Amino acid sequence: STKPGSITDEIRAHCGASGTWGLCALQAPANSPINIQTLAANCTFSLPAKTLQTLILPQANIAPCLQAAGNYDGAAVTVVNCATSTYAQRTWVVVNGGAEENTSNAGSATQIRIYGNKCLDVKDGIDQDGTKLQIWTCYDGSINQLWQVNGAGDISWSGHSKYVFLFWFLLDFYTDVQRIRCMELTDGSTSDGTLIQIWTCYSGNTNQLWNAISPRPASVCSGGKVGLAWAPNLSSSFIPNAATDKTCHIYDWSSWPPSTTLPQGLKFVPMFWGPGHEADWTSNVIQGATNYGIAMGMQEVNQAGGANMTPAQGAQSWKDMLVPLRTNKNYQLVSPSVTSASSGIPWLQSFMSLLTDSEKPDFMAVHWYGKTLLDMQNYLTTFHNAFPGKTVWVTEFACEGFDGTGCTDDISYFANGADDWLSSQSWIGAYFPFGFASDLHGVGEGNRLMNASSGLVTPVGWAYLS
16 A cells, blocks of 8 residues: 555655564665565564564454553553554554563563553463453563564463463473463454453464564654654654654754664754854855744843843844744744743843844744643743744753752643643744653653663653654
């Protein structure tokens, strides 16, 4: 299929001309259709010795994806057309050998995760043919959540009692019958909504054979407002793990784009950080061959440790470094960012008074750090009212009071509520949660959006990305 948004497009967007992605490899000329059946025939399910995000697809029909019905305990595991399920619903993480996320199950037993902290789970641990699968909060050592990914393409449940397993092993020795349970398409159906179950493993049973590919979303930035504030201390190779249909922009506090090729649809926004960065900015952006279309002004201009400028100094830098991009390259401009300290709004108001209408920014940038969701909503509303008619970009925010007590709200509650509220405000153009970073620079660990070692998105990260 070459229908826009189909799994074919998803694969081609990730592969480019090489045709190589994740676990499956298929050579194809640039921009040519990829035949799904050929793809299925050339894919094998094998995993490198590390965690990775993946789509899991029936070998018999690669169009549907394994998905979880939702992000809650007990959500059904089904297959559904890859083009209609959301990126988060169909993106699984195979944790090999128990080496990641503190799982203690050595060897081939592994968890298969989704939404950061939910695991593929045998309902109630019932060891019989036809038991349906669900997702459940991951628990270290839970036998309901242990799986073995096999090179032949089957995924077997490793949760048998040792004594039961020994009984069946001895029986198998004499009868040549395999009694281990495998993940299976119920009745072999690949129709949307078909439940997944366990069933006795049989060699050659196509209902029990699966493929995997790396999960490039079918469309990055299909109407979302989420941005990635990507710290230079976090490997840029992990960026594709965080790119979803909700993510549209990425910045890294500099004029240097990430070294990793960005997923199609995710746009880099360069930042003129402030004094001392004029040479790089001029070379990379003002004179650079790439027109990024949007550029950001100075960092935390009202804050010691940031650009720390007077409004008059900021206005002059703005006219020298940012305004030429609008004049000569038709850029949209994001204002210098201010913090939510009491000096932030007055600084920007004074700055704006020093600019002509043709020099004023298109978007107003603000950073917010505080202790509750309600506080954030109230402050951002006040900020918006101070600049009527202007779209707001919240270019950093997290639930952190920097007073030693962290976040008053539960951080999961804060993240889910913030995402819902920010996405629904017509005057908010983009929002960038913190932090996609290795060093969080004093922000509470609960706000971490990605594991810096594995590149896996955390549950709080998925609250914004899914």
